[in-house]
Amino acid sequence: MSSFLLSAYILVWPILAAGVLLVLTHGVWKDVVDARREGESLV
Amino acid sequence: MHQLSLTTVLLLLFGFYALSFLMTLKIGQKKESADGYMTSNGAIGFGMSASSMTATWVWAASIYAAASSGYKYGLSGAIHYGFWGALMILFIYPFGRRFREVAPNAHTLAEIMHARHGRCSQMMLALSNVLGSIISLMVNFTAAGALVSMLSPLSFLQGVLVAAVGVLSYTLWSGFRASVLTDSVQLLAMILAAVIIIPFMFFALGGPSLFVEGWHRLDVEQANFFSKNALLEQGAPFFIAVLAYAIGNQTIAQRLFAVREDLIKRTFITATIGYGSIVIGLGMLGFLALLGGISPSDGDLNNLVPQMAATYLPPALLCLFFILIIGSLSSTADSDLSALSSIMMTDIYGKNLARGKPNPTLMIWIGRITMIVVTALGVAFAYLRLDILSMLVFVGALWGAIVFPVIVSLYWDRVSNLAFTTSVLAAFLVFLLVRFDVVPLTGWLGGVLEIFGSVGAGVVFGLMAFGFFGKRVGLLVGLIGTVAVLPWAWQQMRDYQVLLSSLLAYGVSAVVCAGVSLFNRERFDFDVIGERVTNFQSATL
Numbered sequence: 177m178s179s180f181l182l183s184a185y186i187l188v189w190p191i192l193a194a195g196v197l198l199v200l201t202h203g204v205w206k207d208v209v210d211a212r213r214e215g216e217s218l219v
Numbered sequence: 220m221h222q223l224s225l226t227t228v229l230l231l232l233f234g235f236y237a238l239s240f241l242m243t244l245k246i247g248q249k250k251e252s253a254d255g256y257m258t259s260n261g262a263i264g265f266g267m268s269a270s271s272m273t274a275t276w277v278w279a280a281s282i283y284a285a286a287s288s289g290y291k292y293g294l295s296g297a298i299h300y301g302f303w304g305a306l307m308i309l310f311i312y313p314f315g316r317r318f319r320e321v322a323p324n325a326h327t328l329a330e331i332m333h334a335r336h337g338r339c340s341q342m343m344l345a346l347s348n349v350l351g352s353i354i355s356l357m358v359n360f361t362a363a364g365a366l367v368s369m370l371s372p373l374s375f376l377q378g379v380l381v382a383a384v385g386v387l388s389y390t391l392w393s394g395f396r397a398s399v400l401t402d403s404v405q406l407l408a409m410i411l412a413a414v415i416i417i418p419f420m421f422f423a424l425g426g427p428s429l430f431v432e433g434w435h436r437l438d439v440e441q442a443n444f445f446s447k448n449a450l451l452e453q454g455a456p457f458f459i460a461v462l463a464y465a466i467g468n469q470t471i472a473q474r475l476f477a478v479r480e481d482l483i484k485r486t487f488i489t490a491t492i493g494y495g496s497i498v499i500g501l502g503m504l505g506f507l508a509l510l511g512g513i514s515p516s517d518g519d520l521n522n523l524v525p526q527m528a529a530t531y532l533p534p535a536l537l538c539l540f541f542i543l544i545i546g547s548l549s550s551t552a553d554s555d556l557s558a559l560s561s562i563m564m565t566d567i568y569g570k571n572l573a574r575g576k577p578n579p580t581l582m583i584w585i586g587r588i589t590m591i592v593v594t595a596l597g598v599a600f601a602y603l604r605l606d607i608l609s610m611l612v613f614v615g616a617l618w619g620a621i622v623f624p625v626i627v628s629l630y631w632d633r634v635s636n637l638a639f640t641t642s643v644l645a646a647f648l649v650f651l652l653v654r655f656d657v658v659p660l661t662g663w664l665g666g667v668l669e670i671f672g673s674v675g676a677g678v679v680f681g682l683m684a685f686g687f688f689g690k691r692v693g694l695l696v697g698l699i700g701t702v703a704v705l706p707w708a709w710q711q712m713r714d715y716q717v718l719l720s721s722l723l724a725y726g727v728s729a730v731v732c733a734g735v736s737l738f739n740r741e742r743f744d745f746d747v748i749g750e751r752v753t754n755f756q757s758a759t760l
Contacts, residue, residue, distance in 0.1 A: 177430075177575035179430045179431060180425035180427065182272050182427070182430045183404075183421075183426070183427045183430075185503075186417070186421050186503050186507070186512070187417070187418055187421065189417065189495070189496050189497075189499050189503060190413060190414045190415075190417040190418055190500050192492065192500075193410050193413050193493070193496040193497050193500055194410075194414045194490065195420075195492075195496075195499075196273075196410060196492055196493040196496055197407065197410040197411060197414065199295030199489060200266055200269060200270050200273075200403075200404075200406065200407065200410070200489070200493070201266075201407060202266070203264070203265045203266025203267075203269060203270070203489075204266035204267060204270060204403050204407070205266065206264070206265075206266055207263075207264035207265070207266040207267050210264060211264075216260075217246055217260070217396075218246065218264075218267065218400065219246060219259045219260075219263055219267060219396040219399045219400050
């Protein structure tokens with residue numbers, strides 16, 4: 177297996193994690209905004 | 220190896236726990252609701268619930284064990300830990316929807332079993348969770364002690380105590396609500412750390428040239444992505460154990476009961492990808508260590524990741540790594556405290572000791588006292604420092620005996636209390652006999668056990684298919700799975716004792732539960748569960 181493919185095999189996981197980080201950050205922010213707008217507790 | 224100074228490590232620890240504590244002050248109520256203390260309002264949004272699900276699953280042990288797997292099994296090692304762990308999250312959501320459908324106001328899964336079968340099955344589930352969560356607490360506190368003693372001048376005991384007091388301080392007052400709130404911030408910090416540390420470590424060890432220079436250090440199995448050893452010794456036993464964990468564990472069920480019902484699928488899919496990417500990514504550090512010729516200090520694989528961090532990361536990233544581990548163990552430990560308090564509040568007090576008249580105020584104090592007691596137990600047990608991965612497999616197999624009876628109880632109206640109880644006890648007994656070498660795995664007995672083990676494999680495949688595609692497909696896949704595994708299992712599965720014992724837990728419980736249920740002529744009305752499982756707070760108003 178080439179070094180390029182093996183490097184991609186290692187580095188794809190943090191890239192995927194970064195994507196999840198963006199999705200969750202947006203999700204948490206939306207939850208906070210929704211809770212404030214409706215005057216309810218976040219949890 | 221670098222070490223953090225005493226001042227730095229104290230600032231990090233107290234900063235982390237002080238921030239968590241201050242966050243919980245925002246949601247603290249002078250008079251907490253008993254239901255809120257256990258499952259919040261049952262309508263938590265996507266961001267908070269997905270973060271909390273992921274944070275609870277990513278614990279310090281999963282990071283260390285994934286790296287250990289990468290180190291031991293090479294190319295596919297981290298996958299054989301993280302991928303199966305992630306898959307378990309996906310596996311539970313169809314069943315989770317069913318749990319919410321039959322009991323929208325549930326606090327624990329054991330409470331649903333109480334409504335379905337009565338006290339005996341409830342206690343089996345509740346006590347297995349008490350055991351599992353106390354072990355989990357112990358493992359997380361141990362990880363804190365080990366990390367602190369390796370990376371700072373503080374001792375193991377001091378690390379354990381700071382983590383225990385820190386987690387307790389922010390979880391004690393608001394319970395589950397505090398756990399979910401802090402999980403979100405802790406997880407975002409953990410992901411950020413993982414995203415930075417993994418590539419940094421890769422390039423610090425040599426980048427792509429590491430594969431050229433270090434490939435000779437891998438044996439044939441370690442260099443093979445489809446390694447049979449990795450699958451049979453790590454992947455398969457862990458897969459079976461974590462599937463049971465997903466169903467049996469209260470920390471997961473609790474989040475399931477708390478998320479807004481229409482967000483269950485989205486939440487679980489996001490948590491699956493989140494868990495997989497973080498844990499597999501960090502598990503790759505073990506593979507990199509193998510390529511780099513790094514040996515774990517004292518021969519202990521649990522030291523591998525902290526040791527690499529201390530060797531290759533600059534001070535700022537070492538602090539980030541420290542937060543990553545403290546965040547992972549704290550988010551799981553606070554979930555364990557919430558789970559244990561809910562079990563004591565609902566299953567011990569609410570459904571039994573209160574004799575039908577639970578006092579919500581007293582309930583909350585029972586939950587808080589439980590948290591204090593189990594934290595003390597977790598600290599005390601942390602001294603044992605048992606092997607993390609083996610314990611995880613053991614607890615998973617314990618729940619393996621419960622998975623089939625729990626699931627079919629909520630779909631099949633013929634399952635009786637007798638069927639549930641006898642199947643769990645029989646399966647757990649057989650598991651113990653095989654796992655701890657009480658019976659010889661030879662001759663005809665070995666063959667019989669392998670047949671039941673094959674049935675267990677069929678049950679696992681069948682349950683997964685059943686969750687997503689329904690009864691007919693589930694039964695068909697289960698049958699095909701059993702028949703497909705049997706030729707391989709015959710005369711061979713006995714060589715993989717961990718795998719065999721775990722599969723037996725599924726196989727024996729399924730055969731006994733189905734067999735006894737077929738003789739039952741009574742039918743159960745599932746609507747009764749929703750009537751029996753109600754909110755404690757509103758019930759007393």
